[in-house]
Amino acid sequence: MREFPLDKVFQLLEPGPVVLVSTSENGRDNVMTMSWHMMMDFVPPRLACVISEGDHSFQALAGTRECVLAIPPASLAATVVDIGNCSGAQVDKFKAFGLTRKPAAAVAAPLINECFANLECRVADDTLVEKYDLFVLEVVRAWADEAWPELASTSAARALPKTLHHNGDGTFRVDGEMLDMKARMRKFPEFL
Amino acid sequence: MREFPLDKVFQLLEPGPVVLVSTSENGRDNVMTMSWHMMMDFVPPRLACVISEGDHSFQALAGTRECVLAIPPASLAATVVDIGNCSGAQVDKFKAFGLTRKPAAAVAAPLINECFANLECRVADDTLVEKYDLFVLEVVRAWADEAWPELASTSAARALPKTLHHNGDGTFRVDGEMLDMKARMRKFPEFL
Numbered sequence: 001m002r003e004f005p006l007d008k009v010f011q012l013l014e015p016g017p018v019v020l021v022s023t024s025e026n027g028r029d030n031v032m033t034m035s036w037h038m039m040m041d042f043v044p045p046r047l048a049c050v051i052s053e054g055d056h057s058f059q060a061l062a063g064t065r066e067c068v069l070a071i072p073p074a075s076l077a078a079t080v081v082d083i084g085n086c087s088g089a090q091v092d093k094f095k096a097f098g099l100t101r102k103p104a105a106a107v108a109a110p111l112i113n114e115c116f117a118n119l120e121c122r123v124a125d126d127t128l129v130e131k132y133d134l135f136v137l138e139v140v141r142a143w144a145d146e147a148w149p150e151l152a153s154t155s156a157a158r159a160l161p162k163t164l165h166h167n168g169d170g171t172f173r174v175d176g177e178m179l180d181m182k183a184r185m186r187k188f189p190e191f192l
Numbered sequence: 193m194r195e196f197p198l199d200k201v202f203q204l205l206e207p208g209p210v211v212l213v214s215t216s217e218n219g220r221d222n223v224m225t226m227s228w229h230m231m232m233d234f235v236p237p238r239l240a241c242v243i244s245e246g247d248h249s250f251q252a253l254a255g256t257r258e259c260v261l262a263i264p265p266a267s268l269a270a271t272v273v274d275i276g277n278c279s280g281a282q283v284d285k286f287k288a289f290g291l292t293r294k295p296a297a298a299v300a301a302p303l304i305n306e307c308f309a310n311l312e313c314r315v316a317d318d319t320l321v322e323k324y325d326l327f328v329l330e331v332v333r334a335w336a337d338e339a340w341p342e343l344a345s346t347s348a349a350r351a352l353p354k355t356l357h358h359n360g361d362g363t364f365r366v367d368g369e370m371l372d373m374k375a376r377m378r379k380f381p382e383f384l
Contacts, residue, residue, distance in 0.1 A: 010360050011359050011360040011361060014208075014227050014228070014357075014358055014359065014360040015208055015227075015357035015358060015359055015360075015365055016206075016207060016208010016209070016227075016357055017208070035206050035207075035208075035231075036206070036230045036231050036232065037230055038228045038229055038230035038240060038241070038242065039227075039228050039242070039360075040228065040242050040324055040325075040326060041242075041324070046324070048230060048240055048326065049230070050230065050231070050232050050233075074371070077371055077373060078373070078376065081373045081376045081377065082376070085376075085377060085378060085379055085380060086379070086380030086381075087380065090380060090381070091380060125320075125323075125324075127319060127320060128317075128319065128320065128328075131317075132232055132233070132238070132317075132328070133232075134232060134240065136320075136324070162368070164371070165206075165207035165208055165357065165367070166206055166207060167203050167206065167207055168202050168203040168206040168207075168231075169203060169374065170372070170373050170374035170375075170376070170377035171370060171371065171372050171373065171374060172370070172371040172373060173207055173367040173368065173369070173370055173371070174368045174369040174370075174371055175357070175365040175367075175368055176354070176365065176366045176367055176368020176369065177365075177366040177368065178363060178364070178365060178366075179266070179269055179356070179363065179364040179365075179366055180362070180363050181269060181270070181273045181362050181363065181364060182361065182362035182363060183362075184270065184273045184274070184277075184362070185273065185277060185362035186277060187277055187278070188277060188278030188279065188282060188283060189278075189282070
């Protein structure tokens with residue numbers, strides 16, 4: 001894994017990919033599948049996510065206030081689905097699904113080598129955890145697979161693997177056509 | 193527009209599409225482009241979104257506590273980008289971009305006829321607005337283009353138009369292949 005700048009993190013999460021969340025509590029690692037997240041700020045990268053109190057990961061995240069968000073390529077779909085359909089209370093998911101852990105730099109939760117990007121996060125605000133299970137996270141370190149040097153460069157990260165978007169019912173949309181509208185991103189009154 | 197059940201709303205937002213946000217304050221309608229949103233609960237459908245205090249829509253949303261989230265098809269990309277690059281303080285965007293308004297049922301903000309789904313929303317919680325510009329919205333009525341009866345039926349909404357996912361830099365990923373993993377959505381210990 002190669003570190004990449006924090007100011008590029010929002011470009012990975014803004015499109016709304018399914019992510020994996022790894023946690024580590026008392027030496028026990030766990031991982032879950034999550035789609036309910038959004039960016040909140042660019043730098044430092046802040047995001048919100050909802051992790052239900054019913055999820056085994058909830059206690060680890062609330063207790064340690066640390067996690068890693070790992071972005072799986074679409075090719076990992078079957079594993080992503082299976083991870084989402086069992087609980088860390090019953091299964092050692094890293095072992096069961098053959099996921100390769102790498103140590104993170106700032107948090108105890110592991111990076112996941114099969115994911116092309118890994119974001120080390122700390123809980124920045126828990127105001128709405130009790131009411132809505134809504135955590136505000138801050139990304140403190142960001143890592144990408146060596147195969148994707150785009151993420152460590154200043155160029156846009158357009159060559160990245162396709163990701164998954166969950167329709168909420170067991171069907172997913174895989175990233176398709178890339179639409180480059182950069183030339184149109186000009187401020188009024190240049191157009192009209 | 194045809195009304196569809198609130199328990200299907202999360203299936204439209206969970207994949208992370210770019211949406212339009214319409215507001216109406218003192219008889220003046222406005223619309224903005226937004227990607228920073230996430231589902232928070234299924235029924236009633238609750239979601240979070242970040243609308244910056246610098247956006248013209250912020251005051252209308254904070255003041256009226258109402259908006260409509262409209263989901264544009266990918267074919268509307270150019271308009272979606274242009275809407276995001278000018279301000280309602282300077283432009284009557286509905287007029288400038290030829291958007292067709294339809295009256296909503298429960299809120300003053302208009303539905304947008306060019307979007308295939310429209311969600312009438314009320315602000316449900318503003319605890320984190322001052323600190324993060326984070327609004328918690330509840331969807332109170334949901335409407336779909338007559339061309340998409342899937343949304344009013346109990347079947348999954350798989351035939352819907354492709355949507356846009358913003359990479360944050362003026363490039364977008366359009367929905368591609370649909371991956372049906374329903375048969376794999378079974379609970380442990382059925383697998384392993």
